[in-house]
Amino acid sequence: MAEPIVDCDVHNAPVSDEALRAYLPGDWSERRDTVGYLDASFRRYRENLGDRSYIGAEYPRPTPRASRVDAWPPSGNPPASDLGFTRSQLLDAWNVEYAVLNPLLGAAEQLNDEYGAALATAINEWQIAEWLDPEPRMRASICVAYEDAELAAAEVDRVAGDPRFVQIQLLSRTREPLGRRRYWKLYEAAVRHHLPLGIHFGGWGGMPITGAGYPSYYIEDTGGMATAFQDQVASMVLEGVFERFPTLKVVLIEGGFGWLPPLMWRLDRAWRLLGAEVPQLTRPPSETVRSQFWFTTQPMEEPPTPADFQTLLEQLDMDDRIMFSTDYPHWDFDSPSQALPTGIDPALRRMIMGENARALYGLQPARPEAAVG
Amino acid sequence: MAEPIVDCDVHNAPVSDEALRAYLPGDWSERRDTVGYLDASFRRYRENLGDRSYIGAEYPRPTPRASRVDAWPPSGNPPASDLGFTRSQLLDAWNVEYAVLNPLLGAAEQLNDEYGAALATAINEWQIAEWLDPEPRMRASICVAYEDAELAAAEVDRVAGDPRFVQIQLLSRTREPLGRRRYWKLYEAAVRHHLPLGIHFGGWGGMPITGAGYPSYYIEDTGGMATAFQDQVASMVLEGVFERFPTLKVVLIEGGFGWLPPLMWRLDRAWRLLGAEVPQLTRPPSETVRSQFWFTTQPMEEPPTPADFQTLLEQLDMDDRIMFSTDYPHWDFDSPSQALPTGIDPALRRMIMGENARALYGLQPARPEAAVG
Numbered sequence: 001m002a003e004p005i006v007d008c009d010v011h012n013a014p015v016s017d018e019a020l021r022a023y024l025p026g027d028w029s030e031r032r033d034t035v036g037y038l039d040a041s042f043r044r045y046r047e048n049l050g051d052r053s054y055i056g057a058e059y060p061r062p063t064p065r066a067s068r069v070d071a072w073p074p075s076g077n078p079p080a081s082d083l084g085f086t087r088s089q090l091l092d093a094w095n096v097e098y099a100v101l102n103p104l105l106g107a108a109e110q111l112n113d114e115y116g117a118a119l120a121t122a123i124n125e126w127q128i129a130e131w132l133d134p135e136p137r138m139r140a141s142i143c144v145a146y147e148d149a150e151l152a153a154a155e156v157d158r159v160a161g162d163p164r165f166v167q168i169q170l171l172s173r174t175r176e177p178l179g180r181r182r183y184w185k186l187y188e189a190a191v192r193h194h195l196p197l198g199i200h201f202g203g204w205g206g207m208p209i210t211g212a213g214y215p216s217y218y219i220e221d222t223g224g225m226a227t228a229f230q231d232q233v234a235s236m237v238l239e240g241v242f243e244r245f246p247t248l249k250v251v252l253i254e255g256g257f258g259w260l261p262p263l264m265w266r267l268d269r270a271w272r273l274l275g276a277e278v279p280q281l282t283r284p285p286s287e288t289v290r291s292q293f294w295f296t297t298q299p300m301e302e303p304p305t306p307a308d309f310q311t312l313l314e315q316l317d318m319d320d321r322i323m324f325s326t327d328y329p330h331w332d333f334d335s336p337s338q339a340l341p342t343g344i345d346p347a348l349r350r351m352i353m354g355e356n357a358r359a360l361y362g363l364q365p366a367r368p369e370a371a372v373g
Numbered sequence: 374m375a376e377p378i379v380d381c382d383v384h385n386a387p388v389s390d391e392a393l394r395a396y397l398p399g400d401w402s403e404r405r406d407t408v409g410y411l412d413a414s415f416r417r418y419r420e421n422l423g424d425r426s427y428i429g430a431e432y433p434r435p436t437p438r439a440s441r442v443d444a445w446p447p448s449g450n451p452p453a454s455d456l457g458f459t460r461s462q463l464l465d466a467w468n469v470e471y472a473v474l475n476p477l478l479g480a481a482e483q484l485n486d487e488y489g490a491a492l493a494t495a496i497n498e499w500q501i502a503e504w505l506d507p508e509p510r511m512r513a514s515i516c517v518a519y520e521d522a523e524l525a526a527a528e529v530d531r532v533a534g535d536p537r538f539v540q541i542q543l544l545s546r547t548r549e550p551l552g553r554r555r556y557w558k559l560y561e562a563a564v565r566h567h568l569p570l571g572i573h574f575g576g577w578g579g580m581p582i583t584g585a586g587y588p589s590y591y592i593e594d595t596g597g598m599a600t601a602f603q604d605q606v607a608s609m610v611l612e613g614v615f616e617r618f619p620t621l622k623v624v625l626i627e628g629g630f631g632w633l634p635p636l637m638w639r640l641d642r643a644w645r646l647l648g649a650e651v652p653q654l655t656r657p658p659s660e661t662v663r664s665q666f667w668f669t670t671q672p673m674e675e676p677p678t679p680a681d682f683q684t685l686l687e688q689l690d691m692d693d694r695i696m697f698s699t700d701y702p703h704w705d706f707d708s709p710s711q712a713l714p715t716g717i718d719p720a721l722r723r724m725i726m727g728e729n730a731r732a733l734y735g736l737q738p739a740r741p742e743a744a745v746g
Contacts, residue, residue, distance in 0.1 A: 031649060112650075113554055148554050181486055181521050182555055276404060277485075 003350070004097035005336055006357035008296045009200070009253050009325035010090065012101045012131055013065075013080040020105070023122035023129070028115065061218065063331045071329035079329040083135055090328045091137055094336045097354065098363050099328075101131055101140040102169060102200050102253065108145045108152075109204050116145030117155060124159050132164045139361065141169035141198050146186055147205075153189035160193035166361040167196045171203025172228040172255060179232075179239030187245050194247070196294070196360060199232060201225050201254035229255035230263050237267065237288045240280030249360070251294040254327060258301030261315035264289055290318055294360055296325035297352065298334040309341050319348055323357040376723070377470035378709055379730035381669045382573070382626050382698035383463065385474045385504055386438075386453040393478070396495035396502070401488065434591065436704045444702035452702040456508055463701045464510055467709045470727065471736050472701075474504060474513040475542060475573050475626065481518045481525075482577050489518030490528060497532050505537045512734065514542035514571050519559055520578075526562035533566035539734040540569045544576025545601040545628060552605075552612030560618050567620070569667070569733060572605060574598050574627035602628035603636050610640065610661045613653030622733065624667040627700060631674030634688035637662055663691055667733055669698035670725065671707040682714050692721055696730040 014020040021029055065079055073085035103123050110116030123143040131138050142165045144152035159165055168190055190197055208214045210224050229252055267285035303309050326334050340349055387393040394402055438452055446458035476496050483489030496516040504511050515538045517525035532538055541563050563570055581587045583597050602625055640658035676682050699707050713722055
C-alpha cells in the first residue's frame with residue numbers, strides 16, 4: 001500500500017433535491033414549496049447538460065454531471081452522493097488519510113440572499129450528518145453565500161467550532177473581484193476562526209465569464225477559468241486585503257499554478273511603476289502571494305518538456321504550498337499515482353501528497369480505526 | 374412678487390477640476406497627480422459631448438453640459454459654477470426661499486472605493502465653503518460614494534451635524550438594486566441622522582442602462598430613466614428595507630411619478646399572489662410607497678387631456694409628497710410659473726411649491742436677510 005495521502009478536493013452531492021431539502025433551516029422547506037422558483041435553483045445541479053445560456057454556468061459538460069463514467073454507484077444514485085462508494089473508489093483504493101470535501105451546490109449564486117444563506121446552512125448540516133459524522137477521514141469546506149459577507153460570516157461563526165470544517169469555500173467567479181470591501185466581513189470571520197479561504201473553480205457573478213465576454217465552448221469555460229483565478233489573486237493582493245488581514249490564508253483549488261510565476265512578475269513590475277495608486281501595499285505583490293497563498297495540484301499545467309516542470313517549481317519557490325487533489329469524481333480526476341512527474345524529488349512528493357495539507361489544515365496523523373472503511 | 378417657493382433640485386458644479394481638487398482630503402490631491410487615471414474621472418464632467426461607449430453614461434447631450442443655453446455666466450465659467458449668477462437667474466428671479474443642491478460629480482461611480490469616498494468628502498467641503506456659507510438660501514444633499522455603504526455611512530456621520538445638509542444623495546442607476554443588503558449600512562446612517570435619501574436621475578453601475586440592454590439614443594437614456602426609478606422603488610419595498618428601517622424616507626428626484634400608480638397596482642397584485650416569497654413584508658407595497666416616498670415635479674409626465682392630471686393625483690393619493698423642482702440649470706428646466714397645470718387647486722399648489730418640502734426637510738421660514746442677493 002502506498003503511503004497515506006491527503007486529497008484536498010473531493011466532491012460530495014446529495015442523492016436528490018429532497019435529501020438536501022430536509023436540512024433547510026426555519027420555514028425554508030415550506031417556502032421552497034410555496035415559491036416554485038426555488039426548484040429551479042436545484043434543478044441546475046441535477047441535469048446532465050444544461051442550456052447554454054447567458055447565465056454563464058450552463059455550458060455543456062463532457063460527461064453526465066461532469067463525472068468519471070465509472071463514478072456512478074451501484075445504487076444508481078448520482079456520482080459523489082454515496083459515501084460507501086466514495087470510500088471504496090477513493091479513500092480505500094488510494095489510501096487517503098484525509099479528504100477535504102467541496103460541495104458545489106450553488107448557495108452563493110442565489111439572487112435571494114436569505115435563501116442562499118439558508119441553503120448554505122442546509123449544506124453544512126448535511127455534510128455534518130451524512131459525511132463527517134459517519135467517516136472520520138472526511139474534512140469539509142464551510143459552504144457560505146459569500147456575496148453577502150455578513151450573512152456568510154454568520155454561517156462561519158455558527159459552524160466554525162466544529163474542527164472538521166477546515167476552510168471556507170468561495171468560487172473563482174464572483175459578482176465583484178474578491179479584494180473589494182464588500183467581502184471583508186467574511187475575511188474578518190476567517191481570521192477570527194483561523195480558517196483559510198478555499199477558492200474553488202467555478203461560480204457565476206452575473207457577468208460574462210471571461211474578460212473577453214461569453215465564449216462559445218465548454219473548453220473555453222473550463223480552460224479559461226485560470227484567468228479568473230489570476231484576477232482574484234491580483235484583486236486580493238492589490239486591494240490590500242493582506243495588509244488588513246495579515247493572517248489570512250487562501251487556497252486556490254482546481255485553478256492550476258503554471259500562470260502564477262508570470263503573474264507575480266507582472267504584478268511586481270506594475271507595482272514598481274504604479275505603486276502610488278495603491279499606497280496600502282507594504283511589499284511587492286510576489287512577497288504577498290508567497291506568504292498568503294496555497295494551491296492544489298489538479299489540474300496541473302503539464303509542460304511538454306519534463307525539465308520545465310522543475311523550472312516552474314523553482315520560479316514558484318512555494319514548495320510548501322502545493323497540495324495534492326484528485327477532484328473526485330469529476331471527469332478530469334487526477335490519479336495519485338500519476339499526478340506528479342516521475343522525476344520529482346521524493347521529499348517534495350511527500351510534501352505535496354500530504355505534509356503540506358496536514359500543516360495548513362492542522363490534520364493529525366489518522367488513528368488506526370480511521371482507516372476502516 | 375410670487376410667493377416664496379422651495380426648489381428641490383438645483384445643480385452646482387465646480388469652476389474647474391482644480392477648484393474641486395483643492396478640497397480633496399489627506400494626500401489625495403498629490404495622489405491624483407501621481408496617478409494620471411484620476412484625471413479621467415474628472416474629465417467626463419468637463420466635456421460637452423462624451424463618447425457613446427458601453428459605460429452607459431456618456432450619451433451625447435442635447436446642449437453643452439446639458440444646460441440651458443442662457444445658463445453660461447458672464448465669467449465664461451461653466452453653468453452651475455457661479456453662485457452669483459445662480460442667485461440672480463434662479464433664486465432672485467423666482468423668489469426661491471430655499472434651494473436644495475444636488476452636485477452630480479461622479480463620486481459613487483468611481484471603481485476605486487477609497488478615491489470615491491475622498492471625492493465625496495471634497496464635494497461636501499466645497500459645498501459648505503462655496504455654496505452654503507455664502508448663501509443662506511442654499512441647502513444641500515450629502516454626496517456619498519454609496520456603492521460601499523460603510524464608507525458612505527462614515528461620510529454621513531462626518532457632516533450630518535450641519536443642518537444645512539438635508540438629505541443623502543443616491544442616483545437611480547446603481548451597481549445592484551438599492552433594496553439589497555449591501556446598501557443597508559448607509560440606510561442605518563440615514564435613520565440615525567433623520568435624513569431622507571434623495572435618489573436623483575442618473576448614475577451608472579457598470580450594467581446596460583436599461584433592462585433591454587444598451588439603447589441607441591440619448592432620448593432613450595433620459596426618457597427611459599423612469600424605468601430605473603421603478604426598479605429601485607420595487608427593490609426597496611420588496612426587500613423589506615422599510616420593515617427594517619421604518620423611519621427611512623426616500624425622495625425620487627427627476628424621476629417623474631406618472632408611472633407610480635400602475636407600479637403600485639402591479640406590486641400589490643404581485644404581493645397578493647407571491648407574498649410568500651417575501652414574508653418580511655408586513656403590508657401591501659402601495660401602503661409602503663405612500664408612507665415612505667416623496668418625489669419632485671421636474672420632469673412631470675403631462676397627460677394631453679388636462680383632466681387626466683387630476684385623475685393621476687387622485688390615483689397617487691400623495692398630495693403631501695409632491696415637491697416642486699426646476700433642475701436648474703439643465704436644458705429641461707421647469708419654470709415655476711408654468712410647471713403646474715393652470716387648473717390645479719390653489720391649496721395643493723402651495724403644498725407642491727413649498728409647504729411639502731418645508732415639512733420634509735424641516736425648513737424654517739427664511740429670515741428677512743436671507744433674501745438679500
